[in-house]
Amino acid sequence: MSALLTTALVFPAGLWYLALLVAPLLIVVVFSFGTRATNGGYEPGLVLNNYERLLQPQRIEPFFTSLWMAIAGTIGCLLVGLPLAYFIATRAGQRKGLFILLLVIPFWTSFLIRTYAWLIVLGRENLGGFIGELVGDPDFRILGTPAAVLLGLVYGYLPLMVFPLYVTLERMDRTLVEASKDLGAARWATFRQVTLPIALPGLITGSILVFIPMMGEYVIPSILGYGRTFLMGNALVDAFIQTRNWPFGSAMAVGLILVMLVTITIYVWFVNRGRHGRDVSVL
Amino acid sequence: MSLSATPDTPLPGRRATLSERGGETPDVDIVDVTKRFGDITAVDAMRLSVARGAFYSFLGPSGCGKTTTLRMIAGFEQPTAGEIYLAGEPVAGVPPYQRNVNTVFQHYALFPHMNVAQNVGYGLRQRGTTKADEARRVGEALELVRLSGYERRRTWELSGGQQQRVALARALINQPTVLLLDEPLGALDLKLRKEMQLELKALQQEVGITFVYVTHDQEEALTMSDTIIVMHHGRIQQQGGPAELYERPVNRFVANFIGVSNPIDGKLVEHDPSTGRGVVQTDRGLRLTGLVTDPDARPAPGTEVIVAVRPERLQVEPATHAAPPADGWSSVEGRIHQGTYLGDHTEFRVATDIAGEMVARRQNAAGAAAIMGVGPGDPVVVRWEDSANLILVA
Ligand SMILES: Nc1ncnc2c1ncn2[C@@H]1O[C@H](COP(=O)(O)OP(=O)(O)OP(=O)(O)O)[C@@H](O)[C@H]1O
Numbered sequence: 001m002s003a004l005l006t007t008a009l010v011f012p013a014g015l016w017y018l019a020l021l022v023a024p025l026l027i028v029v030v031f032s033f034g035t036r037a038t039n040g041g042y043e044p045g046l047v048l049n050n051y052e053r054l055l056q057p058q059r060i061e062p063f064f065t066s067l068w069m070a071i072a073g074t075i076g077c078l079l080v081g082l083p084l085a086y087f088i089a090t091r092a093g094q095r096k097g098l099f100i101l102l103l104v105i106p107f108w109t110s111f112l113i114r115t116y117a118w119l120i121v122l123g124r125e126n127l128g129g130f131i132g133e134l135v136g137d138p139d140f141r142i143l144g145t146p147a148a149v150l151l152g153l154v155y156g157y158l159p160l161m162v163f164p165l166y167v168t169l170e171r172m173d174r175t176l177v178e179a180s181k182d183l184g185a186a187r188w189a190t191f192r193q194v195t196l197p198i199a200l201p202g203l204i205t206g207s208i209l210v211f212i213p214m215m216g217e218y219v220i221p222s223i224l225g226y227g228r229t230f231l232m233g234n235a236l237v238d239a240f241i242q243t244r245n246w247p248f249g250s251a252m253a254v255g256l257i258l259v260m261l262v263t264i265t266i267y268v269w270f271v272n273r274g275r276h277g278r279d280v281s282v283l
Numbered sequence: 284m285s286l287s288a289t290p291d292t293p294l295p296g297r298r299a300t301l302s303e304r305g306g307e308t309p310d311v312d313i314v315d316v317t318k319r320f321g322d323i324t325a326v327d328a329m330r331l332s333v334a335r336g337a338f339y340s341f342l343g344p345s346g347c348g349k350t351t352t353l354r355m356i357a358g359f360e361q362p363t364a365g366e367i368y369l370a371g372e373p374v375a376g377v378p379p380y381q382r383n384v385n386t387v388f389q390h391y392a393l394f395p396h397m398n399v400a401q402n403v404g405y406g407l408r409q410r411g412t413t414k415a416d417e418a419r420r421v422g423e424a425l426e427l428v429r430l431s432g433y434e435r436r437r438t439w440e441l442s443g444g445q446q447q448r449v450a451l452a453r454a455l456i457n458q459p460t461v462l463l464l465d466e467p468l469g470a471l472d473l474k475l476r477k478e479m480q481l482e483l484k485a486l487q488q489e490v491g492i493t494f495v496y497v498t499h500d501q502e503e504a505l506t507m508s509d510t511i512i513v514m515h516h517g518r519i520q521q522q523g524g525p526a527e528l529y530e531r532p533v534n535r536f537v538a539n540f541i542g543v544s545n546p547i548d549g550k551l552v553e554h555d556p557s558t559g560r561g562v563v564q565t566d567r568g569l570r571l572t573g574l575v576t577d578p579d580a581r582p583a584p585g586t587e588v589i590v591a592v593r594p595e596r597l598q599v600e601p602a603t604h605a606a607p608p609a610d611g612w613s614s615v616e617g618r619i620h621q622g623t624y625l626g627d628h629t630e631f632r633v634a635t636d637i638a639g640e641m642v643a644r645r646q647n648a649a650g651a652a653a654i655m656g657v658g659p660g661d662p663v664v665v666r667w668e669d670s671a672n673l674i675l676v677a
């Protein structure tokens with residue numbers, strides 16, 4: 001009876017998962033071995049040349065650009081997010097709620113609008129021009145450079161880094177910090193030996209949460225990078241919408257998934273090496 | 284006055300501290316320390332010397348300032364006024380990690396991402412001890428707390444008592460001048476608590492490190508301490524050995540907080556400050572001779588006082604067989620209200636006209652049969668010696 005009930009309750013979610021996650025993934029894998037129909041789209045087949053094309057230098061470049069942008073963006077989110085989360089969790093006191101709210105509010109506005117806002121901020125009339133004057137270069141630009149894309153990435157995904165970090169830091173027993181100081185560790189030593197290791201699960205979760213969407217990001221490089229910083233997202237749009245080569249696009253998507261899996265596996269292995277605590281639950 | 288703004292005045296029977304005996308520097312010296320949090324005065328004008336190698340306990344009800352005092356010694360809080368000296372050095376502004384003091388926290392605060400050995404060796408690693416040295420001393424420390432072989436265990440796999448011992452080892456391995464313990468047994472069940480009390484006491488004697496212990500459990504304090512400091516509302520009420528506090532409580536608070544007593548209201552009619560002897564005329568016509576326990580008290584004649592008598596000092600006898608009135612004894616008549624057999628002793632509640640309801644305790648030394656003689660409603664005489672009369676002014 002209860003097994004039946006469990007089945008009944010799990011069924012809708014299971015169906016959802018199947019229809020929207022597993023099935024599309026399978027379709028993508030199947031497509032990636034097909035060929036382009038004459039007018040674009042997909043024609044069934046079993047060929048490997050989509051994957052061979054992927055390895056051509058100009059085709060593989062967006063992978064590397066995406067990879068290093070996503071890694072740099074993740075590091076940027078960490079550098080900004082960790083102190084921020086630490087501050088909110090331990091020092092903000094009564095204003096904790098306010099800071100959380102300030103982080104959440106941008107989520108209520110369209111991502112597109114927020115990215116366009118940066119267009120204005122970084123434009124020549126504003127920050128771009130100002131920095132240009134400072135360095136004495138009238139041709140100085142931020143927009144259209146990888147730096148603008150990176151900035152947009154860090155800005156756009158920062159909350160996804162801060163929330164999991166905040167939660168682990170908030171949950172951490174504050175007397176552990178006192179115990180550490182009591183045993184002779186100064187502030188930085190305490191942070192390094194106690195706070196950071198305990199915040200590690202949140203740090204890993206946050207990194208993965210920002211890394212994955214950054215790898216496939218399309219809007220930010222298009223708007224802030226003027227499409228010059230060509231990421232996987234842009235390449236995919238090209239393949240599916242411009243050249244309508246669905247099988248090749250599918251092969252790129254599979255490649256992207258593989259690159260992300262490998263990167264994340266290496267990352268989790270790396271931060272967990274030599275750790276003695278409970279297994280870190282990822283996500 | 285007795286509220287121990289000047290606890291250094293010797294009380295009758297109080298042990299002299301080492302500093303008084305030999306001029307040796309006390310491990311902790313708290314001089315006129317006050318700590319306020321906004322409007323709350325958590326610790327009020329405290330003065331205290333903690334002698335080397337002794338077991339001190341702060342005892343008092345919740346919120347009386349025990350933890351705050353400990354945190355000021357450890358360096359987690361700074362006094363609002365006054366000065367604390369550790370081994371003779373003033374420590375104002377010295378951060379916790381530079382004080383040679385270690386704390387055992389109430390919920391142990393073991394590092395969850397480290398195993399037992401890494402937890403215990405934490406303090407040594409901060410001092411750059413070599414790996415080999417660390418391993419050796421961790422082994423010794425674990426042996427001391429009877430946890431040899433647990434080096435690689437995860438802390439959350441251990442029982443409460445074992446976690447407690449890891450916390451102890453982690454603190455003791457640093458050989459602090461003073462070890463601070465804030466209700467370390469609070470989370471353990473009663474039986475384990477009793478075991479750990481004796482173990483802690485034995486450990487303290489073995490290592491010879493000064494322990495400053497915080498508890499709100501009077502029995503725990505009596506079991507372990509050389510000196511107990513009774514606190515209330517941020518003030519030291521009295522300090523002394525267990526027997527002294529029980530036999531000579533200086534005020535009502537101490538008399539009620541440590542053990543039970545029968546209070547009898549009256550007015551002080553005679554007082555000899557040199558011997559402490561006083562005579563009290565009670566409100567219902569009893570004349571009691573006893574000791575004014577607070578040696579500093581100089582009460583005016585006619586002052587309202589309380590005569591406190593411990594239950595075990597009262598003798599309950601059937602009215603028919605009562606001993607005749609004698610010099611140096613008081614007696615009142617009453618009826619048994621209730622008799623409760625409690626194994627090793629029996630507790631009688633006796634309703635008396637003159638002294639209200641009195642609680643008396645009788646050891647069941649002669650077995651249960653001996654107490655069967657009297658039951659509820661029976662007329663009895665309650666007798667006690669003058670030496671049992673504790674006259675409390677404050
Ligand atoms: N950080 C703080 N901020 C404000 N008030 C505090 C702070 N710490 C302690 N207090 C107050 O100071 C008083 C003494 O607190 P303390 O923790 O020293 O009591 P305690 O004797 O340890 O009590 P317990 O037995 O409940 O642990 C209490 O009224 C408490 O509310």
Ligand SMILES: [Mg+2]
Pocket residue numbers: 349350351465
């Ligand atoms: Mg406390």
